[in-house]
Amino acid sequence: MSNTVIVSRQKQVQPARELAKKVIKYRNMYLFLLPALVLVYLFRYRPMIGVVIAFQDFDIIKGYASSPFVGLKHFKAFLQSPDFYRALKNTLGINCLSLVFGFPLPIIFALLVNEIKNAKFKRITQTITYLPHFISWIVISSMVYKMLDQNTGVVNDIIEFFGGERIGFMRESRYFWGIFVSVSIWKELGWNSIIYLAAMAGIDPELYEAAMVDGASRFKRVIYITIPCIAPTIGLMLILAMGHIVSGGGFSAIYNMQNPMVADVAEILETYSMKEGVFWGKYSYATAIGLTQSVVSFILVFLANSISRRLSGYGAF
């Protein structure tokens, strides 16, 4: 007892010395953090400071310091551009479709997988359905173009077999959204179900046993036990998905799936601003669009979170 008192008094007397001692003790650990800190500074924080170019007439040769500030000029410019509105319309359309169809399906898929009794079959199903997640969008879009090809694609072979006309799927605007959303869902369905399967694995088995004693059918057990138990996870994922409405992170997907013939329905904000910025050198204009997207999606997630808090008591943060 008296010992601890002495120790704590010493701590108060010589905090700086104690601190120095600890720093020396952990000197190697600071060294361990150094490479990560350097990389984060160089490749993450520096670009964050770089968003000032949205308010400048940025010249990549002159740099930040010598480029003139122009206020909201580039924000006004994109708000007056028809190309921007076209990209906005496509972004909202594609992302809303992806949300409406892509959000519930992994949940349903997880519920089905969870009901598989044969452990080996369950594992094989999971292995197979996770596969497309690991394949790049370039490969996926090559496959889609090949399978839907008007002359040699297998889908058109099937249509022809049943007496239909061969269709140039990737050349006509009206098919693009449907094809794109279906392929996106196909690619990530298995992978997105992992989080729900994990939530299901955490449910207390006693709940099911009690329900069985009470004579609840299998379907009722899913409705009254499984779904309520994973509801917090569903809510959390839904809040996070709200941010994807204005910036879906679908850049890689769209960029590789689009082609000039369907550009009117396939250009989204990310691909539009990337092309304006990187290919045409309109750095400030493109950054203004990107910055606006980030701010709006941040607000959407925040709103979704506070609505969810008020309604259900659950929130992501």
Next chain:
Amino acid sequence: MLKSGNLLDKIADTIIILIMVIFCFITIYPFLYCLAYSLSDSIMILIKKVTIFPVGFTLNNYRVVFRDGRIFNAFLVSVARTVAGSIFTIIVTGIAAYAITKRDMPGNRILALILIIPMYISGGMIPEYVNIYRLGLFNTFLVYILPQGFSAYYMLIMRTYFNSLPPSIEESARLDGAGDIRIFAQIVVPLSAPIIATIGLFAGVAQWNSWYDALVYVSNRRLHPLQLILQQILQQHAVSSMREAAELANVVRETSPESIQMATLIISTVPIVCVYPFLQKYFVKGILIGGVKA
């Protein structure tokens, strides 16, 4: 009552299995179709349709792909960036993750926060592009390795794993006089094989599949990875300029641009298909840990 319940149960089981089998088939069929296409004779394809088996089986397309200097070079670039990039990421992220498990270390929390904030906020595509330009990394191999060298997400997964190791092992090694670096290299690392494999898979797949950095930062064709070559063949094909695609492969008579594309596609897919099923049980755990934290 009980009997009808059992019967319903059986029917439900059958339906679920049927749905799963159909879905697995839909998942795997496009890959099989492309594989069959890549193994088919390009002239036979014009006569007979490919469904699931190759028509006029031939390895010619692959021979042509590997003889094509550009595609072979791109394959080597992809292998190099995958190996170098994932090793670099594992080391940088792994040592950082180990350091932030030291709760007692002064400044631990603020340093961890500095590393984690960029998970939620980023400068965006164009400021990143300008940044890479100003760092002078255009047309260098390093532009593939350095920006992806540290990932906060991987760090959180690894930290959780390191925290789960029993502290007694480390303590007894310290009593035996081992220093920090020796403890990490000789005790922590060998105990962490599963998490290293998981992060290695994630980082490796990310590297193997990367194309955007090559597209915008690298104009030197000798540094282009396989994915970018595949993208170029695809885009040329999409605007149906078959002649250009044929020139790219430079093999008009032996095979068709489409067959070349399919063979390249299979070559770029096979390494992933071969590796990931063996690591499945690890990465599912990794995702869960990360998912809970994030």
